[in-house]
Amino acid sequence: MSGTPIATTRSAAGMPTGKLAVWWLIGSEIVIFGGVLASYIMHRLAHGGWSEEAAHTNTWIGALNTMVLLTSSLSAVLAHQAAEKGDGKKASKLLWATIVGAVTFMIVKAFEWTEEITHGYTIASSTFWSFYYTAAGIHASHVLAGAICMYYVAKSAAKGEHLHRVENVGLYWHFVDVVWIFLFPLLYIAK
Amino acid sequence: MSEAEHSEDAHAHDGHEHNYIRIWGILVVLLIISVVGPFIGEYTEIQAITLVTAFGIAAYKAYLVVKNFMHMTAEKAFVSYIVVTCLVFMFLLYAGTAPDVMKSEGSGWEKPLWQQQEAEYAARQAALAHGGEDGHGDDHH
Amino acid sequence: MATAPATHEEHDLGHHEQSFWEKYVFSTDHKVIAMQYMFTGMAMALIGGFFAYAFRMQLAYPGMEVPGWGLVTPNDYNQLVTNHGAIMIFWVAMPVLIAAMGNYLIPLMLGCDDMVFPKLNRLSYQIFLLSAVVLLSSFFVSGGGFGGAWTMYPPLSTKAEYSLTQLGSTIFVVAVALEFVAFLLGGINFITTAMNSRAPGMKLYDVPMVVWMIVVASILFMASVGPLIAGAIMMLFDQNLGTAFFDPDRAGDPILWQHLFWFFGHPEVYVVLLPAMGIVAEIITTFSRKKLFAYRTILYTVFGTGVLSFTVWAHHQFVAGIDPRMAHVFTVTTLLISVPIAEMLFVYIATLYGGSIEYSTPMLWALAFLVEFLIGGVTGIYLGASGGDIYMHDTYFVLAHFHYTFFPIAIIGTYAGVTYWFPKMFGRHMNEFWGKVHFWGTIIPFNGIFIPLFFLGAGGQHRRIADFTVYPELAQMQPWREFATVALLIMLAFQVIFLWNFFYSMFRGRKAEKNPWKANTLEWVAPSPPPHGNFPDGLPTVYRAPYEFSHPDHDEDYWPQNEPPAEQKA
Numbered sequence: 077m078s079g080t081p082i083a084t085t086r087s088a089a090g091m092p093t094g095k096l097a098v099w100w101l102i103g104s105e106i107v108i109f110g111g112v113l114a115s116y117i118m119h120r121l122a123h124g125g126w127s128e129e130a131a132h133t134n135t136w137i138g139a140l141n142t143m144v145l146l147t148s149s150l151s152a153v154l155a156h157q158a159a160e161k162g163d164g165k166k167a168s169k170l171l172w173a174t175i176v177g178a179v180t181f182m183i184v185k186a187f188e189w190t191e192e193i194t195h196g197y198t199i200a201s202s203t204f205w206s207f208y209y210t211a212a213g214i215h216a217s218h219v220l221a222g223a224i225c226m227y228y229v230a231k232s233a234a235k236g237e238h239l240h241r242v243e244n245v246g247l248y249w250h251f252v253d254v255v256w257i258f259l260f261p262l263l264y265i266a267k
Numbered sequence: 268m269s270e271a272e273h274s275e276d277a278h279a280h281d282g283h284e285h286n287y288i289r290i291w292g293i294l295v296v297l298l299i300i301s302v303v304g305p306f307i308g309e310y311t312e313i314q315a316i317t318l319v320t321a322f323g324i325a326a327y328k329a330y331l332v333v334k335n336f337m338h339m340t341a342e343k344a345f346v347s348y349i350v351v352t353c354l355v356f357m358f359l360l361y362a363g364t365a366p367d368v369m370k371s372e373g374s375g376w377e378k379p380l381w382q383q384q385e386a387e388y389a390a391r392q393a394a395l396a397h398g399g400e401d402g403h404g405d406d407h408h
Numbered sequence: 409m410a411t412a413p414a415t416h417e418e419h420d421l422g423h424h425e426q427s428f429w430e431k432y433v434f435s436t437d438h439k440v441i442a443m444q445y446m447f448t449g450m451a452m453a454l455i456g457g458f459f460a461y462a463f464r465m466q467l468a469y470p471g472m473e474v475p476g477w478g479l480v481t482p483n484d485y486n487q488l489v490t491n492h493g494a495i496m497i498f499w500v501a502m503p504v505l506i507a508a509m510g511n512y513l514i515p516l517m518l519g520c521d522d523m524v525f526p527k528l529n530r531l532s533y534q535i536f537l538l539s540a541v542v543l544l545s546s547f548f549v550s551g552g553g554f555g556g557a558w559t560m561y562p563p564l565s566t567k568a569e570y571s572l573t574q575l576g577s578t579i580f581v582v583a584v585a586l587e588f589v590a591f592l593l594g595g596i597n598f599i600t601t602a603m604n605s606r607a608p609g610m611k612l613y614d615v616p617m618v619v620w621m622i623v624v625a626s627i628l629f630m631a632s633v634g635p636l637i638a639g640a641i642m643m644l645f646d647q648n649l650g651t652a653f654f655d656p657d658r659a660g661d662p663i664l665w666q667h668l669f670w671f672f673g674h675p676e677v678y679v680v681l682l683p684a685m686g687i688v689a690e691i692i693t694t695f696s697r698k699k700l701f702a703y704r705t706i707l708y709t710v711f712g713t714g715v716l717s718f719t720v721w722a723h724h725q726f727v728a729g730i731d732p733r734m735a736h737v738f739t740v741t742t743l744l745i746s747v748p749i750a751e752m753l754f755v756y757i758a759t760l761y762g763g764s765i766e767y768s769t770p771m772l773w774a775l776a777f778l779v780e781f782l783i784g785g786v787t788g789i790y791l792g793a794s795g796g797d798i799y800m801h802d803t804y805f806v807l808a809h810f811h812y813t814f815f816p817i818a819i820i821g822t823y824a825g826v827t828y829w830f831p832k833m834f835g836r837h838m839n840e841f842w843g844k845v846h847f848w849g850t851i852i853p854f855n856g857i858f859i860p861l862f863f864l865g866a867g868g869q870h871r872r873i874a875d876f877t878v879y880p881e882l883a884q885m886q887p888w889r890e891f892a893t894v895a896l897l898i899m900l901a902f903q904v905i906f907l908w909n910f911f912y913s914m915f916r917g918r919k920a921e922k923n924p925w926k927a928n929t930l931e932w933v934a935p936s937p938p939p940h941g942n943f944p945d946g947l948p949t950v951y952r953a954p955y956e957f958s959h960p961d962h963d964e965d966y967w968p969q970n971e972p973p974a975e976q977k978a
């Protein structure tokens with residue numbers, strides 16, 4: 077690209093600029109999720125009664141979605157590996173597989189929430205359900221954002237352009253996966 | 268880069284591929300354990316099993332993803348410092364906030380609904396422990 | 409604005425003439441974006457200043473028809489003070505000190521042609537502008553703007569039956585959240601640029617202090633704002649979706665909001681303080697022709713302050729019914745944090761000691777910063793200790809203390825920076841005489857406004873009351889209120905001189921050369937104003953630390969960072 081400043085190509089810290097920015101982005105996301113999860117955990121520990129409400133979440137659907145995200149993380153890291161070898165076509169395909177994972181996650185989530193809402197467990201039912209929908213909702217918005225980013229990266233990777241972005245978007249995606257790894261026991265298993 | 272080095276490099280990458288799939292396999296097995304754990308915990312009535320299988324395994328799964336998929340440990344040290352610092356700040360937030368939020372009353376304030384809910388919950392638990400003779404332990408919703 | 413000579417523009421871009429829109433509105437050039445932030449910040453400062461004028465008039469002369477506003481009803485009064493606070497912190501101090509100064513200085517001082525992510529930079533400004541528009545729009549919806557204080561404590565912020573501004577409260581939270589997103593994007597850009605794009609030869613200890621401070625401020629912002637973003641989402645849900653995160657009637661907890669807010673709110677003080685301290689460091693070392701005293705000590709102190717600033721937040725909540733044991737902990741940490749800040753002030757004074765000081769306008773502002781901020785810091789000690797705070801809390805003493813910290817930061821620091829870098833930004837000098845008139849016309853009335861407020865506060869005058877004359881014991885202190893208001897009017901009047909000097913000098917001022925102050929850092933190597941790409945003679949290489957003034961091995965009293973050593977010259 078003709079418009080890229082020379083500044084972007086320097087790497088005094090010993091790491092490509094894009095990747096460096098993604099790590100800082102992850103740092104800033106840690107404190108966003110940290111804030112909502114810390115608030116949830118302190119409420120949860122103080123309210124014994126919440127375990128009765130948590131009993132109404134569906135562990136099996138949660139596990140299914142964990143499975144989906146873990147697998148999409150695998151395809152993301154394989155895409156990174158393909159991109160490192162310079163195989164943009166393969167990287168693009170694997171990223172598309174990851175996007176399919178993201179979409180699957182969202183569809184499962186949609187069915188799960190519909191089911192719960194029709195049974196009367198809405199975001200305003202109680203503070204537990206408020207946290208349940210808020211935490212999972214913030215996470216889902218990150219899944220959506222990740223999928224959109226991957227769409228653009230996959231498109232350019234198929235043409236063999238910006239292959240370094242495959243790793244960067246993958247890093248973000250793994251982070252979204254890690255957040256869910258903690259949300260799963262917090263919202264579904266602990267009863 | 269010489270030819271020999273190059274092929275060695277490629278070989279190392281193939282090794283990675285198997286490694287990635289192996290890590291994914293471990294993650295799936297851990298997921299299954301964390302789902303099954305609570306059933307064992309409930310059956311044996313040892314809550315510690317549920318907690319360990321839920322949160323211990325979550326921490327280990329996160330470690331596997333961060334180490335093997337994100338390659339954080341192979342990056343420059345400052346990456347780990349960024350992540351760890353952010354996590355430490357969150358523990359600070361928790362430590363400074365929880366003493367207030369986890370209380371149902373303090374100097375000049377109380378949370379009556381909370382106290383009522385917890386009292387009802389304690390009563391239900393007590394009823395369950397006594398064999399549930401009054402029979403309305405479950406249908407509170 | 410930072411216009412580039414046309415010849416160079418063509419040389420650099422080659423292809424086409426840039427239209428006005430491309431050049432000034434949708435530009436990705438860091439200097440243009442810096443100017444966008446600065447002018448937006450200045451416009452918001454005028455609005456925030458006007459609000460202060462309106463509510464101060466009401467306090468001094470209750471019930472009067474304030475010229476330009478009309479009768480200030482209690483509801484108006486709440487909206488005015490709330491938005492004065494929010495605007496001055498989030499839409500003036502942050503954009504001017506961090507975003508404008510950071511955008512302008514970081515690439516120039518590091519010897520780069522631009523920020524590492526120019527498009528992200530532009531997006532960050534656009535989101536910021538949107539947030540400002542969203543905030544201002546809240547005044548035109550039914551019920552008017554939010555009036556529950558800039559800290560947005562529930563239940564005033566979450567329950568419309570208390571605030572009477574159903575829509576206004578939501579718009580306020582959305583505007584603040586958007587502003588955070590803008591500064592997160594901008595901050596990541598700053599940090600990445602500083603880490604990766606330093607000029608060849610520039611080691612970490614060769615980075616100018618102001619760049620370090622802006623970068624550390626960005627890190628503090630990034631690491632502290634997350635819980636408040638989460639809290640803002642929870643608050644929006646409380647306002648609009650019927651959740652009860654912060655509603656004790658429904659098993660929520662209002663103190664949780666206070667913690668989430670102040671966990672950000674206190675580091676935020678250092679987020680704006682550090683850039684101002686950095687600007688002052690650059691100015692005092694240049695105008696005392698002396699090396700910055702104890703560069704590394706300052707740097708380590710900044711890091712220490714940054715970490716400590718995450719451990720003091722609950723000193724804002726001593727009377728909120730928090731656990732008294734925690735109040736002890738937060739008292740200790742709060743008193744502790746005054747040590748590094750005091751140390752930095754001493755180190756700055758040590759830089760001045762024995763220097764050949766030139767009292768130029770920027771230097772006057774920098775010295776005034778040290779003096780006025782000292783008063784702010786010292787009065788903070790009474791409030792940081794929980795025992796003292798229980799009496800002082802929510803009085804005008806707190807308000808005066810706060811303004812003795814934030815006025816030096818946001819106003820004095822900005823004037824110092826703008827007068828110092830004006831020749832670089834616009835290629836012309838500001839008028840020194842009128843600069844000094846403006847300086848004294850601002851500093852003297854500033855003290856006139858806030859010193860009476862200390863006494864009023866100590867006398868028991870509480871905040872957030874639109875008319876004190878209804879309380880007999882407070883009514884007798886009315887002359888002090890009038891004094892403060894008159895001082896404010898004088899101060900506002902002197903700002904007209906600045907605006908005139910600023911805009912007149914921009915077009916008609918004396919032409920400035922590359923390095924009018926004979927300073928060492930890299931921005932003075934670029935032409936004034938720097939063209940697109942900053943360094944037409946090639947990006948500089950760095951050979952030495954940034955503050956080599958009056959060096960014994962060098963004949964001139966300054967030694968630019970990019971000047972090759974003598975043996976290499978030959």
Ligand SMILES: [Cu+2]
Pocket residue numbers: 673674677720721723724
């Ligand atoms: Cu504070």
